[in-house]
Amino acid sequence: MHIHAYEKLWLAASIVLILLLIGSVTYGAVGPGVAMVSDGEQPIDAGALDEDDRFAEPRVEQVGENEYEAYVVAFQYGFNPDPIVVPEDSRVTFYVTAEDVIHGFQVTGTNANTMVVPGEVAEITVEVDEPGEYGIICNEYCGPGHHVMEGKLEVVSASEYEERAEGGDDA
């Protein structure tokens, strides 16, 4: 059987297109910095966060020399704590849960962006260097106040962080 040269060309082109499509979908799912929310964690009781070890008192904790953990609760319409204060040059792991409905947690200017589901704990790590401010926004529609739901990540100098910690008001 004779196949026309043009037909061969289009056959080859369509196979290349299919491979590119598969490649781009795969890259989008497992590319650098892309991870699914782990489902290894036990679900927690969204209705009783005030009795939960991690979320009764939303806070930032130091867990290593330059390592911090932030326990954050998303609610209609905000984040607690707000602002989240961490020192410069640190690695911050956020554990985020929701007390009412599904929210989003995106730290603008970083690749941290996750869905926050009641009863689930989303975990996401960000490295910060220079002092500065990052907006935190909710990008899942969560009610009529969705568009005003925002928080702030404040990266402060090491000395300012110590001062604030001693003051005890932002910890």
Ligand code: CUA
């Ligand atoms: Cu919370 Cu949108």
